[in-house]
Amino acid sequence: MTREQFAHVLRVVSRIADDPDVLVIGSQSILGSYSEDELPLEATGSMEVDTTFLSDPEDAKSGLVDAMIGELSSFHNEFGYYPQGVSIGTGIFRQAGRIASSYTRRRALSPAGGYAWSRTTASWPSSSDSTRRIRTSPSRSSGKV
Amino acid sequence: MTDLIRTGEAARLLGCSRQHVVDLCDEGKLPVVRQGGSHRYVRRSDVLALTGRSLTRDQEQSRWLHGAIVGHLVTEPDLVLTRARGNLDRFSKVHTGTMAEHWLDLWRLALDSGLDHVLTVLVSDSPQATELRQNSPFTGILSEDERRTVLDSFREHWRTEHAL
Numbered sequence: 001m002t003r004e005q006f007a008h009v010l011r012v013v014s015r016i017a018d019d020p021d022v023l024v025i026g027s028q029s030i031l032g033s034y035s036e037d038e039l040p041l042e043a044t045g046s047m048e049v050d051t052t053f054l055s056d057p058e059d060a061k062s063g064l065v066d067a068m069i070g071e072l073s074s075f076h077n078e079f080g081y082y083p084q085g086v087s088i089g090t091g092i093f094r095q096a097g098r099i100a101s102s103y104t105r106r107r108a109l110s111p112a113g114g115y116a117w118s119r120t121t122a123s124w125p126s127s128s129d130s131t132r133r134i135r136t137s138p139s140r141s142s143g144k145v
Numbered sequence: 146m147t148d149l150i151r152t153g154e155a156a157r158l159l160g161c162s163r164q165h166v167v168d169l170c171d172e173g174k175l176p177v178v179r180q181g182g183s184h185r186y187v188r189r190s191d192v193l194a195l196t197g198r199s200l201t202r203d204q205e206q207s208r209w210l211h212g213a214i215v216g217h218l219v220t221e222p223d224l225v226l227t228r229a230r231g232n233l234d235r236f237s238k239v240h241t242g243t244m245a246e247h248w249l250d251l252w253r254l255a256l257d258s259g260l261d262h263v264l265t266v267l268v269s270d271s272p273q274a275t276e277l278r279q280n281s282p283f284t285g286i287l288s289e290d291e292r293r294t295v296l297d298s299f300r301e302h303w304r305t306e307h308a309l
Contacts, residue, residue, distance in 0.1 A: 044243035077284035
C-alpha cells in the first residue's frame, strides 16, 4: 500500500464513522510517518489497513467501517484496497494504558486545506509530541470518495 | 513471504514484555527473519503460533467472507474465476512495487493451479492462505446484502463462541 492510498482510506473511514481521530494498528501505521519510497518492501504490507477508534462503544464504528467499505466491499472492488475495522475488545489492547509501540493517530483532511496530521508515539495515552504535518495532495486524490 | 512485524508488536500480541520476545529470539524459539539497524523482524504467523491461537478475529472474519465466495465458485466457477482474474490485473496496477503485488502474484499462481486448489486457499487456516485472503481478488462477487449477512452471522458467531 502506498501512502496516498493509506490517506484515502483514512479519510473515508473518518467520514463514515464521523470521527476525526482514526487509530491505525499494525505495520501499515508506519505509512503515517513515511512514504512507501522510504520503506523496505515488507513495510508496504498488504492492501488492508487495520483501523479503530479511541472511542468506539460496542464497536459500532468499527462494525460500520467493515460493513460499508471493508473487505470484499464495493469500495475494495473499486480501489483495490480497504480498511479492516478492528474491535478494541478483541484483545489488541490488553495492556491498558500502554497499548501501542507504534501507531498513527491521524486527523483526516481539514476542511480547508487538504492537510492531514500524523502522530506517532511510543505509548498511549500519548507521551510524545512528535506531530508531523503532511500534505496529502488534494489534486491527486480528486475524484475519490 | 509473510507479514513481518517488530519485536514490540510481537510483545503486544503475546501479552509480554519486549525483552521476553528478544529472549525468545535469542533462544531460537522465535525466528528472526530480518534484522535492520536496531530492529528485529519476526513473522506474525510465528508469533501467533506461540500464542496457541490459529486465527485472529479479522482473519476469521475474512475466512467467513471467502467461505461465502466458495458457494458462488462451485456453482459458477467460470464467472467467478474470470472476475477474479480481471481484478488481479486491475489490482496489480494499483499495487505495483508493494508487498500487495507479491500476494496478487501468488493468487495468480493459485488460480492457475485449478479449482480444487483455489477452494482450499479460500478457507484454509494456513498462514499463507490467511495472508492471501487479506489481499483478495474475489471482489464484485458477493452482493452488498449477501456480504452484510455474512458479517452479521460472523459477529454473532464470534460473540457466542469466541467471547473473551
